[in-house]
Amino acid sequence: RVAAPTPFAINLTQCAANTKATTYFEQGGNVDATSGYLKNAAVATPATNVQVQLLNGDNTPIALNGATGAQGSKQITTDATGAGTLNYIAQYVAKGGAAGAGAVSTSVVFTMQYQ
DSSP, rough: EEEEEEEEEEOSSSSSSSSSEEEEEEOTTOOOTOSSOOOOOOSSSOOOEEEEEEEESSSOOOTSSOTTTSSSOOEEEOOOOOOOEEEEEEEEOOSSSSSOSOOOOOOOOOEEEEO
């Protein structure tokens, strides 16, 4: 039911040393409020029954429909130079039946939270 896991990262620079940081993914129009996955927003020949799931780099799921602090997005601490990397994975998920061929396009707005 899942396919094509694709890693991506958010790189932080010029933060204060030892700053705790996490990502909050905003619950905009592309977030399915029930599944917590991203909806397929492709216009031309969209794949059917396909959503996109976000996971932390260690493969733990992120619930995009969760409130601040309840999504499961991992926290990092920046190094002595103020740099850090938040690692993620995006993967296709069949939702609502067998996945059908076609285009997949989606997006999500995020906010960096610092302590």
